[in-house]
Amino acid sequence: MTVRIVVDRDKCQGYGQCVFEADDLFGLDESDTCVAAAEVGEDRRADAERAADVCPMQAITVE
Amino acid sequence: MGVVVAGAGLGGLRAAESLRAAGYSGEITVVGEEPHHPYNRPPLSKQALSGPIDPAGLEFRRKAGVDDVQWRLGSPVAGADLAGRTVTLADGTVLPFDGLVVATGLRPRRLPIPGPAGGRSPLRTVEDAEHIRQRLAPGSHLVVLGAGFIGCEVAATARALGADALLVAVDEEPLIRPLGREVGAAMRRRHEEHGVEFALGRTVTAFEGVDSAEAAVLDDGRIVPADVIVEAVGTQPNVEWLAGNGLDLTDGVLVDSGMQVQGTDAPVVAVGDIARYPLALAGPGPLRIEHWNMPTETGRRAGRTLAALLLGEAPDRGPFTAMPSFWSDQYDISLQSFGLPGLATSVEVVEGDVDSDCIVEYRDDDGLIGVLGINRTPDLVPYRKRLAERASQAEGA
Numbered sequence: 001m002t003v004r005i006v007v008d009r010d011k012c013q014g015y016g017q018c019v020f021e022a023d024d025l026f027g028l029d030e031s032d033t034c035v036a037a038a039e040v041g042e043d044r045r046a047d048a049e050r051a052a053d054v055c056p057m058q059a060i061t062v063e
Numbered sequence: 064m065g066v067v068v069a070g071a072g073l074g075g076l077r078a079a080e081s082l083r084a085a086g087y088s089g090e091i092t093v094v095g096e097e098p099h100h101p102y103n104r105p106p107l108s109k110q111a112l113s114g115p116i117d118p119a120g121l122e123f124r125r126k127a128g129v130d131d132v133q134w135r136l137g138s139p140v141a142g143a144d145l146a147g148r149t150v151t152l153a154d155g156t157v158l159p160f161d162g163l164v165v166a167t168g169l170r171p172r173r174l175p176i177p178g179p180a181g182g183r184s185p186l187r188t189v190e191d192a193e194h195i196r197q198r199l200a201p202g203s204h205l206v207v208l209g210a211g212f213i214g215c216e217v218a219a220t221a222r223a224l225g226a227d228a229l230l231v232a233v234d235e236e237p238l239i240r241p242l243g244r245e246v247g248a249a250m251r252r253r254h255e256e257h258g259v260e261f262a263l264g265r266t267v268t269a270f271e272g273v274d275s276a277e278a279a280v281l282d283d284g285r286i287v288p289a290d291v292i293v294e295a296v297g298t299q300p301n302v303e304w305l306a307g308n309g310l311d312l313t314d315g316v317l318v319d320s321g322m323q324v325q326g327t328d329a330p331v332v333a334v335g336d337i338a339r340y341p342l343a344l345a346g347p348g349p350l351r352i353e354h355w356n357m358p359t360e361t362g363r364r365a366g367r368t369l370a371a372l373l374l375g376e377a378p379d380r381g382p383f384t385a386m387p388s389f390w391s392d393q394y395d396i397s398l399q400s401f402g403l404p405g406l407a408t409s410v411e412v413v414e415g416d417v418d419s420d421c422i423v424e425y426r427d428d429d430g431l432i433g434v435l436g437i438n439r440t441p442d443l444v445p446y447r448k449r450l451a452e453r454a455s456q457a458e459g460a
């Protein structure tokens with residue numbers, strides 16, 4: 001099983017909260033917009049969900 | 064029976080999700096005063112004011128685990144009998160519970176200023192925001208009472224929409240209480256560059272107008288045009304419904320590090336803005352923190368505690384090591400803080416210049432207690448780490 005992480009880059013405001021939560025799954029690009037690892041193992045689901053929870057714009061979906 | 068969650072905000076939602084994640088499979092009923100599912104408040108003083116406000120678009124995504132939760136929205140809780148394990152709704156319905164989550168948050172403090180009520184509004188709900196937005200137009204005159212985060216953000220948003228903005232506050236500088244004098248003064252200068260006016264050390268003594276306010280009278284006698292008035296002068300915890308149960312309600316609801324409400328034997332937890340808890344970073348004295356990330360942190364912990372209590376297990380009473388985090392957008396400035404800058408006894412700009420991009424350290428007797436970045440969010444990583452270390456070294460952590 002893999003976990004899919006999707007960032008809605010139109011919603012993202014570059015607050016970086018996701019990066020503080022899991023800096024190996026999320027980062028900010030040169031325009032300060034979030035980029036995420038597309039697919040990660042099931043063992044990282046909790047980390048990905050934590051990051052989705054703390055996104056002020058609710059821009060991250062974990063499937 | 065089952066769990067009743069009083070308050071359908073972010074804290075209530077996260078507590079319900081956490082109960083499920085911790086293995087509680089009984090009934091969960093969330094009772095909320097507002098008619099909406101839990102929604103995101105921070106945009107209400109920022110992006111959301113620039114167009115018609117769509118409550119559905121602000122709703123939080125809800126995790127699959129809470130699909131079976133019952134929502135009783137538009138239905139405030141009026142009272143609770145913790146020993147008898149019931150809550151009573153305003154419509155008279157009595158809901159028995161096995162476990163209770165207190166998540167009723169805060170309401171804005173209102174000032175008893177004489178004059179017409181029209182045009183005046185606090186800013187907490189989507190309805191408040193819509194009321195303000197409809198009156199904010201190019202050339203309209205906004206008067207904000209209070210120069211905290213919400214006041215400053217509304218003033219910045221109003222300027223972007225072409226309205227005039229005057230901030231009236233008893234404080235010497237905006238944001239002085241959370242961020243200190245030096246940063247407050249720097250933020251004032253930035254607002255002034257964007258055309259915001261300040262009346263600091265002042266209050267409004269009356270509003271003038273027929274049905275709706277048209278002007279504000281300041282305590283120095285000045286009369287200023289005012290067709291939109293936002294009252295952002297602090298908050299009051301929504302604790303009244305808990306009265307009569309012997310709880311400590313002096314400032315919110317006192318809980319332990321596991322978010323269990325103190326002073327009752329019933330399985331009751333509190334979360335979010337209303338909860339007053341011991342935070343490892345701050346030492347043993349309990350405190351209340353009105354930051355957006357804390358409903359999620361306290362909700363997670365409270366859900367686990369309540370699930371354990373209801374499943375007959377021992378809850379985790381270890382220290383609460385969550386890291387308070389706050390952001391604010393004003394013009395092109397993004398402020399980000401970690402920790403508790405408001406508790407500092409000394410403040411130092413350690414990188415950059417306070418009038419441009421910078422990092423500010425906030426210290427107390429034991430070292431770093433908070434950090435603020437102005438347009439330097441990505442560079443805060445090492446500071447946040449130092450704060451986390453301090454929290455983890457706290458007694459028992």
Ligand SMILES: Cc1cc2nc3c(=O)[nH]c(=O)nc-3n(C[C@H](O)[C@H](O)[C@H](O)COP(=O)(O)OP(=O)(O)OC[C@H]3O[C@@H](n4cnc5c(N)ncnc54)[C@H](O)[C@@H]3O)c2cc1C
Nearest residue numbers: 070072073074095096104105139140167168335336354355
């Ligand atoms: C305009 C605005 C901007 C903000 N911006 C930021 C920001 O930029 N950064 C940041 O970190 N934080 C910000 N915050 C703070 C953040 O939104 C709050 O910390 C957060 O909403 C608290 O969540 P909560 O669930 O504890 O309380 P709330 O969101 O207040 O939820 C409590 C709910 O309980 C309901 N309720 C009250 N009494 C009863 C009752 N008797 N019965 C049933 N229901 C009841 C209320 O109607 C409400 O829906 C902002 C807040 C506002 C208002």
Ligand code: SF4
Nearest residue numbers: 012013015016018055
């Ligand atoms: S937390 Fe949300 S808004 Fe912030 S950078 Fe990540 S995705 Fe973007």
